[in-house]
Amino acid sequence: MKNIGNNQAGRESFTTKFGVIAATAGSAVGLGNIWRFPYLTGENGGAAFLVIYLVFVLVIGIPVMLSEFVIGRSARKNPYGAFKKLAPGKPWYLVGLMGVTAAFMILAFYTTVAGWTLEYLYQSVTNGFVNKDGAQLSLMFSEFRSDTWRPLFWFLIFMGMTAGIIVLGVRKGIEKSTVIMMPLLFVILVILGIRSLTLPGSLDGLRFLFKPDFSKIDSSAILDALGQVFFSLSIGMGTLITYASYFPARDRLLSTSFSVALTDTLVAVLAGIVIFPAAFSFHIAPDEGTGLVFVTLPGIFQQMPGGAFFASLFFLLLAVAALTSTISVLEVIVAFFVEELRLRRKMATWIAAGTVSLLGMMCTLSWNSLMEGVSFFGLNTFELLDYTSANILLPIGGFFIALFVAWFFGREKRMAELSNDGSLKAGYIPVYIFIIRFLAPIALAFIFLNGIGLLKM
Ligand code: PFF
Numbered sequence: 001m002k003n004i005g006n007n008q009a010g011r012e013s014f015t016t017k018f019g020v021i022a023a024t025a026g027s028a029v030g031l032g033n034i035w036r037f038p039y040l041t042g043e044n045g046g047a048a049f050l051v052i053y054l055v056f057v058l059v060i061g062i063p064v065m066l067s068e069f070v071i072g073r074s075a076r077k078n079p080y081g082a083f084k085k086l087a088p089g090k091p092w093y094l095v096g097l098m099g100v101t102a103a104f105m106i107l108a109f110y111t112t113v114a115g116w117t118l119e120y121l122y123q124s125v126t127n128g129f130v131n132k133d134g135a136q137l138s139l140m141f142s143e144f145r146s147d148t149w150r151p152l153f154w155f156l157i158f159m160g161m162t163a164g165i166i167v168l169g170v171r172k173g174i175e176k177s178t179v180i181m182m183p184l185l186f187v188i189l190v191i192l193g194i195r196s197l198t199l200p201g202s203l204d205g206l207r208f209l210f211k212p213d214f215s216k217i218d219s220s221a222i223l224d225a226l227g228q229v230f231f232s233l234s235i236g237m238g239t240l241i242t243y244a245s246y247f248p249a250r251d252r253l254l255s256t257s258f259s260v261a262l263t264d265t266l267v268a269v270l271a272g273i274v275i276f277p278a279a280f281s282f283h284i285a286p287d288e289g290t291g292l293v294f295v296t297l298p299g300i301f302q303q304m305p306g307g308a309f310f311a312s313l314f315f316l317l318l319a320v321a322a323l324t325s326t327i328s329v330l331e332v333i334v335a336f337f338v339e340e341l342r343l344r345r346k347m348a349t350w351i352a353a354g355t356v357s358l359l360g361m362m363c364t365l366s367w368n369s370l371m372e373g374v375s376f377f378g379l380n381t382f383e384l385l386d387y388t389s390a391n392i393l394l395p396i397g398g399f400f401i402a403l404f405v406a407w408f409f410g411r412e413k414r415m416a417e418l419s420n421d422g423s424l425k426a427g428y429i430p431v432y433i434f435i436i437r438f439l440a441p442i443a444l445a446f447i448f449l450n451g452i453g454l455l456k457m
Contacts, residue, residue, distance in 0.1 A: 011076060012170035013246045019175040020251055021259050024243050026178040026324030028264040029185065031113050032232040034271040034318055035293050040224050041272060042286035045216025046208040049225060050272075052217065054265065056229040060443060062261050063435045064235045064398045067405040069253040070417045072244030078335035079238025082245070087408060095400045099238030102393040103332040106237070108360035109385040110329065111162070114322035115154030115364065117315050119144060120294060124311035129298040134284075141294045146367040155364045156357065158319075162326040163353040166334055167346055170246050174327055181320050188317040189270045195310055196278045205277030208286060209269075223451025226444070227391035232264055234328060236394030236401065242332045250420060254428065267321075274314070278304075293318070330356070359385075391451065399444045402436040 014020045041049045075082035080096035087093075123129060132140065144150060165173045196202060230236045247256070275293070278300045279286050286292070293314075301311035330352060337348035365371040366382035376384050405414060419426040 011245075013248055014175050015171060015248075016175075017251065019171075019179055020247055020256055021263070022178040022182040023174050023246075023324075023328070024240065024256065025260045025263040026182050027234045027239055027243060027328030028232060028260055028325075029182070029267045030232075030321045030325030031110060031117075031318065032228070032325075033264060033268040034321055035113060035290075037228060037232060037268040038272055038275045039287075039290060039292040040228055041209070042276075042292060044221040044224060045213045046276075046286070047210050047212035048214045048217050049221060050209065050269075051212055052222060052225045053228060053268075056226055057233070057261055057265060059435060060226070060398070060440045061229045061233045061235065062257050063432055063440050064230075064402055065233055065240055065257045065261065066253060066418075066432065067401050067436055068235060068238070068240035069244040069247070069257060070405050070409070070414060071401065072238075072241035073247050073249075073251075073253070074413060074417045075241075076245045078245070078339050079241045079332065080336055081339050082238075082241055083404075087404070090408075092400075092404060092408070095397060095404070096238055096241075098393060099236075099241070099397055100333060100336050102237040102389050102397065103239070103329050104356055104359060105385045105389045105393070107326060107329045107333070107356045109363045109382050109389075110322070111155055111158050111326055111356075111360050112151070112364045112366075112382060114158045114319065114326060115151055115156075116145070116294060117318040117322060118154045118157060119150060120298070121312060121315035121319055123298075124301070124308055124315050127308050129302045129307075129311065132298075132302065134295070134299050137299050138291065138295045141291055142367070146369070146372075148365065148368055148370070151364045151368075152361060155360055158322070158326070159353050159357050159360065161323060162330050163349050165323075165327050166330050166353075167349045169345065174246075174331065177327070178324050181324050185267075185317060185320050185324075188313050188320075189267065189274065192274045192310060192314055192317070193270055195304075195306075196274045196281075199278060199281040199304065201281040202277030205275075205280035205286075206273070208280065209272045209276045219447075219450045222447055223391055226395060226447050226451070230394035230398055231390040232268060233261060234325070236397035237332070237389075238397070239328050239332050241401075242335050243328060245335075252420070252424060253418060254426070392448075395444055395448050399441055399448075402440045402444070406433060406436040406441075 014023060071082050071086065075085045077085055079099040080093055083092040083096040129137065165177050167173065234240060275297065276286055279296060282300045282303055284296050284300065297314065298311060301307040304310065333352040334345065334348045337343045337352055338345055343351065362371060363382045363385060366380040371381060374381055379387060415429070418429055
């Protein structure tokens with residue numbers, strides 16, 4: 001593998017192109033693709049949702065991602081430090097600060113679900129689903145979720161694994177682990193896809209995923225699709241500003257953004273190909289909501305030949321996908337602590353993981369009698385963090401990130417970053433600029449205000 005790494009004094013960077021893509025696509029590919037995307041698609045009418053999702057990836061997702069790359073690689077700092085450096089004395093650093101706050105919120109609820117995947121991996125390996133019908137599996141899930149120690153235990157294990165990788169640093173931790181985990185994830189997905197497609201009646205599931213029914217689409221489905229694009233691509237909060245700050249100077253930002261978006265979309269669609277044909281084959285409704293992969297799928301697995309094996313593979317897949325994402329979110333906070341508070345990496349990691357865990361434990365206990373009474377606008381702690389971060393903070397972050405690069409960054413600096421100091425042609429730049437100047441911010445503002453009910457279409 002060609003080494004394209006460049007060492008900036010005192011700052012680590014990824015060493016190979018594959019490392020750049022594995023780490024960044026690793027951040028993007030996660031529970032968002034395998035847990036969140038299928039249930040949102042299931043609830044919002046299948047293929048119609050997929051079509052809207054794809055359009056948003058192209059016209060908003062990729063341009064915002066590229067903008068984060070431009071900011072991160074040119075500043076070579078955490079999101080807060082990057083805005084401070086690029087716009088000294090201006091309030092833009094607030095966008096970075098919002099990103100660090102979003103990182104706390106996302107890591108808290110995300111690691112809760114990541115912990116559940118470990119419990120379900122354990123159950124699969126020990127044959128815990130055997131002879132349980134749908135009602136019993138549903139009860140099993142709700143009893144586990146409302147338990148005290150079990151979910152907390154898995155939460156802390158997962159947070160420990162995340163911190164264990166981050167402590168090792170950018171190359172030895174993030175790059176080294178993701179270049180192993182990402183190919184593994186693909187292999188597992190393909191095996192599961194083949195299993196699902198060879199079940200009798202699987203075609204109905206494919207039809208659901210690929211034949212659009214636009215009557216299910218309303219403004220909240222559109223906001224859900226937008227929120228999902230941001231969440232799934234890890235954009236809008238500076239995760240990719242942070243990762244791009246470790247990209248080698250010679251990395252082609254546009255090609256990286258396409259590779260990452262493509263990988264992410266492919267995994268989401270493959271996850272749909274695993275889940276929907278299996279659900280239809282066993283006559284199970286695809287709109288189970290958040291419980292889809294924890295209730296519906298175990299029910300399906302235990303009815304199929306070799307079910308325990310495939311269930312174990314599936315939950316291993318979820319855990320691996322989640323881990324390559326949690327490390328990227330923790331890295332945002334750690335980079336901020338190291339660069340702004342001048343902490344050593346080891347200290348920064350454990351303080352970050354410790355403080356996030358306090359919030360995370362409240363999320364984990366959202367269904368427990370201890371936290372059950374706590375609700376805001378009818379949402380429990382977990383749901384509140386999920387909804388506000390994906391549907392509110394990330395789109396707002398994306399809006400300002402696009403505007404910043406479009407209007408305040410400086411034409412020459414932007415050009416230098418996109419063309420690697422003139423060594424690439426970068427003929428797409430006018431289209432990109434048009435999108436981030438007008439199309440993306442207007443679309444974002446419109447969908448956002450409409451989705452939260454401030455504007456009625
Ligand atoms: N993109 C991740 C997923 O789809 O699971 C989740 C995520 C990671 C969101 C990092 C935001 C982020 F900054």
